[in-house]
Amino acid sequence: MKHPPPSRYESVIGLEVHAQMRTRSKIFCGCPNQFGAVANSQICPVCAAFPGVLPVLNREAVNMAIKTGLAIHGQLRLFSEFSRKNYFYPDLPAGYQISQYELPIVEQGHLMIDSPTDKTSKRIGITRIHMEVDAGKSLHEGILGASWVDLNRTGTPLMEIVSEPDLRSSAEAGEYLKKLRAIVRYLEVCDGNMEEGSFRCDANVSVRLRGTTTLGTRCELKNLNSIRNVMRAIDYEVERQIELVEHGEQVVQESRLWNADLNSSRSMRGKEDAHDYRYFPEPDLPPLRITPERIEAVAQTMPELPEAKSVRFQTQYQLSAYDAGVLTSSRELADYFEAVAQHTADLGHPNPKAAANWVTVELCGRLNRDNREIQHTPIPAHRLGQLLAMIQRGTLSGKMAKEIFEILFTDGGDPEQIVRQQGLQQVTDQDAIVQVIEQVLDAHPEDVGLYLAGKTKVFGFLVGQIMKASQGKANPALVNQLLQSQLLKRG
Amino acid sequence: MELSRLSLAHAADLLRKRSLSSVELTRFFLTRIEQKNPELNAYITVDEEGALAAAQAADARLARGDGTPLTGLPLAVKDLFCTHGLRTTCASKMLHTFCPPYESTVTRRLKEAGAVLLGKTNMDEFAMGSSNETSFFGPARNPWNPARTPGGSSGGSAVAVAAGLCLAAIGTDTGGSIRQPAAMTGITGLKPTYGRISRFGMIAFASSLDQAGPMTRSVADAALLLQSMAGHDPLDSTSIDAVVPSYAEALTAHVQGLRIGIPAEYFAEGLTDAVRDAVERAITTFRALGAQCIPLSLPSTPYAIPTYYVIAPAEASSNLARYDGVRFGYRCENPKDLQDMYARSRAEGFGAEVKRRIMLGTYVLSSGYYDAYYRKAQKVRRLIADDFQTALAQVDLLLTPTTPETAFLIGEKNNDPVRMYLSDIFTINVNLAGLPAISLPCGFDANSLPIGLQLIGRPLQESTLLTAGQAFQQATDWHLRSPV
Known part of the structure; x- marks a missing residue:
């Protein structure tokens, strides 16, 4: 692992993780929540946002969010709500994403990580976990001057898990992700597969002079499909920003796309920043109310989590x-x-x-x-x-x-x-071992003499010779014990 | 016997006794539609084949003796209820060829009860309008005077009922779209409590306000239709999970001792003398029937229109984002790229009023304006609801005019959106508060145009509206007057 030399700068990192929940059906309709099927074969009028259809919230998804909230020691809101995030894109059929915005289901959680940088246990705050719906996929291959849209993924339930900017190095970010991934896997709420995109991470990175408390301008890094890439992209970004600052230039707040092959990122500026999502409460879903009894019932189903298990072990x-x-x-x-x-x-x-x-x-x-x-x-x-x-x-x-x-x-x-x-059985027959010992001692009279004269260092050499002569089958403990007595006999 | 004016109960009785078949009744209406629709433009789509097939099935069912009170009755449905395999246009170019692969809960329930769907009725485009003039298929015309609008947005349903082109119809009401056209065509229109009837498969205009309801020639017919439409639907999370009472029972109750509030704000300027006089006569009638009429105040009333025209367009701007030319509906010719496809499909597919509201809604939700408009409107909406709650704690229901004036001329307010919006000044508050309300015919003006009164009830108290409405219709004959 690369440890950058201590510099005048400190990096400040927050991570946003999108975890696809492993519910049986999609979050707002009854379609199966599974991958790998023929394009647009796992969809219904709700997935495709046909006129007049309405979302119905999946209870299992809510329970999974509650579980995750409990696992990260979060505050569960008994009253949360969904909003609409409005933007046009072909793989977003309704023209809005249903997402928890002002009132998410979980707030103020945290994870403890063992910081590889500080060699201490460190508390990483988790601002919130909110539920939202995944979009479909646009495909641009096999067709000229047009695109395909596959809506199978539309409606997959997601949890967005947002950390505080508490991470101070790429190594800490890596640890945090490993911890978080282990938790969602333990809970069986997400398969944690970054390569396949069921556990996706965006990183918000800024730098500042050590000892200062104000945050620098941050950049959001996207397309990080492995923990290794998250760490590399952060390292690259930290260096890039330090370089800018050192040269008296400004860091521009923007989204940057990581390219693992080139080991660099490029700005996605332009249309991304022009978005005004016009969030407002989703009128098709009443506010989500959960009871302390329900939380308790979910808590009863919680498995032993990594930290507790580690302590027990x-x-x-x-x-x-x-x-x-x-x-x-x-x-x-x-x-x-x-x-x-x-x-x-x-x-x-x-x-x-x-x-x-x-x-x-x-x-x-x-x-x-x-x-x-x-x-x-x-x-x-x-x-x-x-x-x-x-x-x-x-x-x-x-x-x-x-x-x-x-x-x-x-x-x-x-x-x-x-x-x-x-025939690999270890030889534990004392007589057989003594026989081998005798042969070896006979063959090495000088070493026997040295041993008897007090140079006990040769003992190890003799053991080695005996093991070799027994083709490794002699029980080493017995060899030790018997060699001692045989040597003494020759004294 | 005048088939075109049959009540639902009477028609059902004739069918049950086999003195009339559903096929005969259906053919009668299909013929009548053929004669009158070219002038009145009440229907966008007439489903002759489907209607006759449903009528045949209904006759068979009646023959087996397992009919429901709706089996075999020919009805009309506003063209924003998705009907499986039958074109559903929302009176928009955007959807003028759209054929849904699913059925709305309302039409499914009606069909399961054995009702016959004659066709889909005209309306303002995406239910945005108060005169039926924003329809891509041209305005429906008021049978009392075809130079005038029937009101909107459920104008086609109102015309079909008033002109006897069906036994009864279904409309939707977001800001008065059932009650205002009911008043302007002299029929009965009921907007139930928000959530009483499922919105699944009902093409959304403003999700937190939209509600389906019956448009009929009598309160008794409205009760019968409501009975089969109301109830919780697992496909609509905003539908209310509460027992549906027997609405027929409500019809037999008395109004003796009923406390009716008369809010002063609804009798202020803008109200024409003819409407005021008719509504005041109605109040006298209710007094004579034994009800107590109590003056009271709803101080937040003046804020209803501005509040509504923030919230409804905001929701609409988002609800209508799905019409992007990608998966269904209108797509422009030869788009040069994605942006061009979005922009031109929507520019060409939507009419002026729809675009106006999308822009208005987009604006009020924009960052920097959200707090000043949308969030503030939600707060005012709360105040309006509280006002009603306070008033309805003192009285059982409220009585107001449905509209400030009678049916206006086609083209009269077309170019003045704000004047058009004021046409819903007495109905919009009710949607903001989510309350049930009914419009009943209560007289005519000097031009022989019908006048409507509105009764507003407590949440889920449709029964009280029906009780009062039935008593009024037994004491008066305004609802029996026919334009044709």
């Missing part, structure tokens, strides 16, 4: 904050870890720390190499649990376990069986 499993953080970064990974830990415990060999290591280092490393997510791991948790129990039992050395792990990963199967088939 640290106390229940004695994991480090770092390991607990990694394991709880996704609900699936946390569940997987707990299943492995549980399984080894069931087999009589509990060792959650080892389970954490194997999951975070071996398994995640291996999955990463294949570009796979934990959801698609080829090793079921109980098999990994079995493997760990075998190590605990002393049946397998760590080295042998890694070989079995690779076999499990590529071919699958039962670790016990693989060990038997491959």
